[in-house]
Amino acid sequence: xxxxxxxxxxxxxxxxxxxxxxxxxxxxxxxxxxxxxxxxxxxxxxxxxxxxxxxxxxxxxxxxxxxxxxxxxxxxxxxxxxxxxxxxxxxxxxxxxxxxxxxxxxxxxxxxxxxxxxxxxxxxxxxxxxxxxxxxxxxxxxxxxxxxxxxxxxxxxxxxxxxxxxxxxxxxxxxxxx
Numbered sequence: 197x198x199x200x201x202x203x204x205x206x207x208x209x210x211x212x213x214x215x216x217x218x219x220x221x222x223x224x225x226x227x228x229x230x231x232x233x234x235x236x237x238x239x240x241x242x243x244x245x246x247x248x249x250x251x252x253x254x255x256x257x258x259x260x261x262x263x264x265x266x267x268x269x270x271x272x273x274x275x276x277x278x279x280x281x282x283x284x285x286x287x288x289x290x291x292x293x294x295x296x297x298x299x300x301x302x303x304x305x306x307x308x309x310x311x312x313x314x315x316x317x318x319x320x321x322x323x324x325x326x327x328x329x330x331x332x333x334x335x336x337x338x339x340x341x342x343x344x345x346x347x348x349x350x351x352x353x354x355x356x357x358x359x360x361x362x363x364x365x366x367x368x369x370x371x372x373x374x
Contacts, residue, residue, distance in 0.1 A: 230343035249324040264325035269305040
């Protein structure tokens with residue numbers, strides 16, 4: 197055989213073998229990216245209590261000085277007695293005076309009671325209450341992906357997009373959260 201033909205055949209065989217090895221390596225080697233199937237934002241509710249105060253007009257009853265309405269009862273009894281005394285004569289006059297005093301005393305008591313109940317004043321008070329503000333904070337993304345025909349899930353700090361880089365068969369996760 198011709199020496200150049202032999203060298204050419206050996207070099208050709210080496211080239212074909214090397215090319216096949218490279219092609220086989222590309223087919224057998226691990227994928228460079230995992231395909232993202234779904235991304236779901238994960239949010240957390242944050243409750244912040246705060247105090248809210250406002251000025252409120254309040255109506256109060258004035259302090260009562262005569263709790264038993266003695267002044268109203270006494271004045272009513274005197275006026276009622278005087279009026280009853282003007283009616284009738286003899287023993288009827290005495291009976292009318294007593295009845296007028298009793299009725300006037302009762303009426304005077306009720307008039308003073310009503311006046312005291314309606315004796316009020318208005319003032320301003322500060323009233324405070326606690327209210328809770330609710331806000332949401334993004335804590336990460338739950339990502340569903342496919343790698344080598346297997347579906348997996350991982351939580352990431354940011355949205356990865358359509359693919360996740362892979363190195364040595366493992367996801368490359370910058371800023372992974374728990």
